[in-house]
Amino acid sequence: QVHLVESGGGVVQPGGSLRLSCAASGITLSTNGMHWVRQAPGRGLEWVAFFRDSGGNKYYADSVKGRFTIAKDSSKNTLYLQMSSLRSEDTAVYYCGITNYDFWSCYEWGQGTLVTVSS
């Protein structure tokens, strides 16, 4: 059974950096696409980034482009989200998800990790 576990969240000052991890078990991350999605307090889900395939194609929401970087380490079976120049509006629970049926639906998600950007 596929299991995803996010980690790395915490409190960071505006302008700071943080790296989130999403460790996968029960599956070898190879051709599956993977997404990061976030939910700010009291708000809805917002797509953040997408690691498409083994070719390393990566895509970002306009709100994080140039500040966030998605990456995958196949040797560790882990997806990452490197976040820099953090803003208060980046405060959210961040979820990682993995695709299977198509690249645009995630059939398994982690429980999320909370990022709080505050001075």
Add this chain to the structure above:
Amino acid sequence: QSALTQPPSASGSPGQSVTISCTGTSSDVGDYNYVSWYQLHPGKGPKLMIYEVTKRPSGVPDRFSGSKSGNTASLTVSGLQADDEADYYCSSYAGSNNLVFGGGTKLTVL
């Protein structure tokens, strides 16, 4: 990319059916059959209920069904049960490797 439009709330009594709408544009919902629906309980990760407009993942009850007409997709939950009470979100591929979500609908089982 603008969020898809969902009603903030929906409700029904046990055993009844309820339909949640998700309105986008001709650039997302109307142009692609990559509409998904997720169930979100507090403190848990999203659960995929419907993908590619109408398809159900293994393990999702057939009480959940999806459809689409033009720029509007819909999720119908029939035979409402207490544990269906949750937040529901739609998402759609929006072209150029972008994904857009709806604002979410809180489903209450009366």
